Each structure stands twice: as C-alpha cells, then as structure tokens.
C-alpha cells in the first residue's frame with residue numbers, strides 16, 4: 001500500500017511534466033476510444049441493416065453482376081414452380097422500364113445545371129406489377145397509396161395506373177384524370193408515394209398492360225421473392241438457383257448488402273484497428289519514455305531507497321503505481337476529450353473510407369432506356385450507396401463497456417510503461433548512483 | 438562482548454579503461470559493539486568505498502565482511518536487503534531526504550520497507566525524531582523547509598528508525614557549519630554511548646576524530662590505527 005501511495009504522490013513532483021504527459025496520453029487514448037467506438041457503432045449499424053433487409057430474394061437476368069449489367073430480360077416462364085419452393089411465401093414478378101430523356105451530350109461537353117434538371121424532369125419509370133400485390137418499386141422499397149385505390153383482379157389488362165406523387169404533381173394529374181402513353185389513354189386510379197425521387201417520378205401499371213403497351217410481351221425485369229424467416233434465406237437461395245439454372249441470377253438482399261457494404265466495412269475495420277494499435281502504442285511510448293526519464297532523474301533517490309531497505313518489489317510497485325496513475329489520468333482526460341471531440345474525430349476517420357467507396361448511387365437511370373436487364377444491379381447500387389452513406393454518418397457513443405475497455409487499456413499501458421523502466425531501475429547499483437552528487 | 442564488525446583482507450579493485458585501481462587493499466578491521474569510530478583519510482583514499490562495503494551497498498573484490506557475527510560479503514542482493522533493513526542505518530553528507538515527504542514521512546520510509554504496522558510506524562518515527570532532537574514543530578516540514586542541520590537530524594532519525602546495530606555516516610558534517618557539525622557529532626556520540634550503537638563516521642574534520650573512541654586512517658586503500666606520518 002505504501003508503495004502505491006508513494007508512487008501516486010510522486011506524480012505531483014513535477015506538475016508541468018505531469019500535465020504535459022497527461023495531455024499526450026489523453027490525446028492518444030482519445031484516438032483509441034474513437035477507434036473502438038467506431039467499430040462498435042459500425043458493427044451495430046451493420047446488424048441493423050442486416051435485420052432490416054429481411055428475407056427478400058431477387059431473381060434477375062443472368063450476368064447483371066457486371067458494372068452495367070445488361071442482360072436478356074427474364075421470361076415469364078421462369079415463374080413456374082417458384083411458389084412451390086419451400087419457405088417461399090410470396091412471388092412478385094416486376095417489369096421495370098425507364099423512359100429515356102431526350103437529353104444528350106457532345107463529347108467533352110459539360111451539361112448545364114438547367115439542362116440536367118430538365119433531363120431529370122423528363123425521365124420517368126414504369127413499374128409493371130401483378131394486381132393485388134404490393135406497389136413494389138425498383139430499389140427494394142414499396143410505395144404507399146395516398147389517394148384513390150390500388151389494382152384489383154379485374155384491372156389485369158385494363159388501362160389504369162397508380163401514379164407516383166411527383167409524377168402526378170408535375171403533370172397535374174388527379175385521381176380520375178388521364179394521360180397518354182404510346183398512343184393509349186390511361187386512367188389514374190390512385191396516387192402513391194415512396195419518398196424517393198426515382199419511384200415517385202413514375203407510375204405503376206398492371207403487369208399485362210405494361211407488357212403490351214411497352215411491347216415487352218412475356219418479359220420480366222425481376223422477380224421479388226419473400227421467404228418466411230431469415231434463417232431460411234440461404235437454403236431458399238440454393239433451391240431457387242437449382243430451379244432457374246443459368247438463365248438468371250438469384251441474390252438475397254442480405255448477400256447483396258454484404259457484398260456491397262463489405263468492402264467499406266473492411267476498410268473501416270482496417271483503419272480502426274490500425275488506428276487503435278497505433279494510438280495505444282503512442283500512449284504506451286509516451287508513458288515508457290517518461291518513466292525512463294523519471295528513473296534516470298531519480299537514480300540517486302533509487303540508491304537511497306535501496307539503502308533504506310527497499311526491496312525489488314517495493315521499487316517496481318512504486319514506479320508501476322506512478323505510471324498507472326499517469327495512464328489513468330490520461331484515460332480520464334481522454335474520455336472527456338472524446339465526449340467533446342469524439343464525434344467529429346470519428347467522422348473524420350470514417351469519411352475518407354466511405355466516400356472513397358461510395359457508388360454513383362442514383363445516377364444510373366439517367367439516359368438509359370431499357371431497364372429490363374439492370375434491375376438487380378441497380379437495387380444493389382442504390383441500397384448499398386444509401387447504406388454506406390449511413391455508415392458514414394454513424395454516431396459514436398460512450399458506453400459503459402467502452403469506458404471499462406478504455407480504463408483496462410490504460411491500465412495495461414501503465415503497467416507496461418511503468419514496469420519495463422522499473423526493471424532498469426532494479427539494476428542500478430546503490431554504491432554507484434550514490435557516488436555522484 | 439561480540440564484535441559489531443570484522444573486516445578480513447577486504448580488497449576492492451576497480452577496473453577502468455583496462456587499468457586496475459585498488460581502492461581498498463587487504464583491509465583488516467575489527468570494531469566492538471557500541472564503539473564510535475572515525476575514518477580519516479585524504480580524498481580518494483577509499484573511505485566511501487570502505488563504508489559502502491560495510492553497509493552492503495557494494496561488494497568487495499575479495500575478503501570477508503562480518504556484521505554481528507554474520508558474514509555478508511557473499512550474500513545475494515535479495516538477502517542483502519534484509520540486512521540493510523535490520524542491521525544498518527545510513528547518514529550521507531548531502532542528507533538525501535526524499536524531497537516530497539515530510540520529516541516524519543522520511544523517517545517512516547525504512548519502517549514501511551520493513552513492513553511495520555502503520556500505528557507502530559508513526560510512533561517509532563516520532564520517537565526517532567525526538568532522539569535526533571528535531572523540534573516537534575518541524576515534524577511536518579518538508580526537507581526544503583528545514584535548515585541543513587535540521588535535515589541532517591532527520592537523516593539521523595531515519596537511520597535510527599529500524600533500530601540498527603550499526604550506523605554509517607559518510608561525512609555527515611561536510612555541508613554544515615562547525616557549530617552545527619559539532620552538535621551532529623555529539624548526537625552520534627550519544628547514540629553510541631547511550632543506545633549502544635556502533636557508529637562509523639567518515640570525516641576530514643579533526644574534531645570528529647577527537648570525539649571518536651577509535652580512529653582508522655586510510656592511505657591509498659590501506660588502513661592503519663596510527664595517524665600516517
């Protein structure tokens with residue numbers, strides 16, 4: 001006990017040095033906490049994402065994994081037997097068509113803001129869905145009906161539409177109004193909203209109607225499949241793959257998310273674990289060199305303590321306590337620093353990883369016509385981009401376990417930083433250190 | 438009466454840049470218990486080396502060191518610590534008090550290393566400071582707040598703390614004026630007379646030799662009982 005007390009009292013012998021060293025240790029500990037907090041936050045975020053993507057599986061044209069993902073559209077025949085696959089609870093085939101804007105660019109020409117905006121306004125998406133099913137939009141979301149009604153069984157071949165909120169607004173279309181598509185007049189029976197520009201700037205048609213008007217008879221862009229529980233997803237993917245063979249790709253949203261987010265995750269993990277070790281190493285070095293300095297400074301005193309009967313254990317304990325005290329002071333100040341600057345620091349650490357990896361998000365649809373072969377790829381990109389930007393905006397929190405881990409890390413630093421120099425102190429010969437005044 | 442100290446053919450050789458320097462050459466010396474001995478000699482004659490070897494702070498190159506009948510020259514560092522705690526007290530020329538500890542705490546220090554219980558430690562530390570005649574109102578002062586003489590009293594009290602048989606003082610008056618120096622020597626002398634301590638004092642001061650029961654003269658590492666001519 002007296003050794004610990006002596007060690008702790010020694011911390012105040014040189015206040016300026018103690019304050020300086022504490023600040024240095026605090027800075028590195030603050031960095032270390034930030035790294036730990038980031039990885040905790042990112043893990044939590046990924047867990048939340050995984051839970052939220054749920055049990056969806058997509059069947060999309062083969063070869064859509066590539067960058068542009070052009071593939072032959074799926075044929076209706078692919079649907080045969082899908083609902084008989086074990087654990088599959090819903091099968092929703094969709095046709096997606098992106099109306100091309102007339103906007104075009106010469107080589108090396110930069111579009112003006114106004115021209116870009118005009119192009120954005122002109123484009124719209126058409127979603128062909130089976131009446132009675134959810135208003136599933138491209139990108140994994142579902143539109144909610146705001147006004148009017150949704151499709152019923154009788155609408156299957158009729159010229160009726162549920163339009164997106166933006167589309168309705170831009171063209172002043174009320175429920176009951178009509179518009180013309182490929183020389184056919186279509187009646188608006190409902191208005192729906194998904195909250196994304198892409199989905200709301202388009203409309204839903206019954207699948208058969210869409211196929212006929214767009215001259216895409218028998219074609220599908222994707223099939224959205226829902227499985228009953230998350231643990232069954234992998235088995236269902238395997239079963240579906242066996243059924244569709246080479247004609248289409250089968251990807252669960254869970255896997256799509258993980259492939260997309262995985263790379264970013266690995267970069268973030270790499271950065272944080274490197275950062276953690278580097279900052280802890282820095283803190284340890286600061287303590288180590290400070291203790292070395294202190295011991296060299298107090299050589300004579302060490303000789304006196306030995307003459308007064310101090311054993312090796314007494315000396316080591318004393319210095320360990322001193323180093324530990326400095327480390328804990330640093331940790332406490334580091335925690336305070338973290339609560340004030342941790343979020344800012346975390347954002348700075350994580351942002352370069354995230355933006356470097358962020359995909360071009362929603363820019364894909366611009367200037368592309370036929371969407372048939374691109375569905376899955378786009379979903380992946382949109383969703384991944386959204387999720388990755390979520391990763392970039394994580395909130396780091398100081399949990400009790402983080403505080404405990406910080407204190408434990410500081411304790412280890414203090415021990416190592418104190419005991420190694422103390423071992424050097426043990427080797428000092430009293431007769432030699434006492435000789436020099 | 439048992440011998441407090443016996444040195445037999447104690448030699449200390451330092452090797453420096455391939456040169457061998459004999460700081461002590463076959464020193465034989467016997468001291469009875471309760472004696473105050475002075476060690477006198479020119480600078481570099483080996484006085485500090487001798488004291489360090491007696492005090493177990495250094496080891497002889499050859500020869501035997503026997504304290505209260507116990508040979509200590511062959512002891513390992515770990516065992517030597519126990520002897521320092523029980524048998525030996527040190528007083529240095531430059532006091533060597535711990536600067537951030539009060540007088541009382543400085544005296545408690547060797548008692549802490551000897552694992553005395555707190556209560557006993559405090560009592561004993563007070564008693565030693567009283568024996569060293571430090572005024573009570575200085576007990577809580579730090580070394581920087583004490584005069585040289587007062588600091589040396591604290592150092593003597595600290596040397597007394599473990600109730601050692603032998604007190605070793607290396608030029609304890611070297612930094613003090615002659616009056617204060619005399620008081621310190623008288624204090625050491627009284628400790629040997631009244632408490633039966635064996636006291637070995639190194640000094641350049643003739644007054645110290647006069648106060649001592651016996652004087653050893655060192656000349657280039659050799660000891661003699663008669664002053665060198």
Ligand SMILES: Nc1ncnc2c1ncn2[C@@H]1O[C@H](COP(=O)(O)OP(=O)(O)OP(=O)(O)O)[C@@H](O)[C@H]1O
Pocket residue numbers: 432451452453458459460478479480481482483484485486487
């Ligand atoms: N560690 C060492 N290495 C080499 N030589 C040493 C060492 N320690 C002491 N000596 C030499 O041994 C001799 C005796 O030294 P010592 O310190 O015992 O003398 P001293 O009588 O105490 O002198 P002073 O009165 O100046 O204190 C000196 O010549 C010194 O240079």
Ligand SMILES: [Mg+2]
Pocket residue numbers: 484485486607
């Ligand atoms: Mg000397």
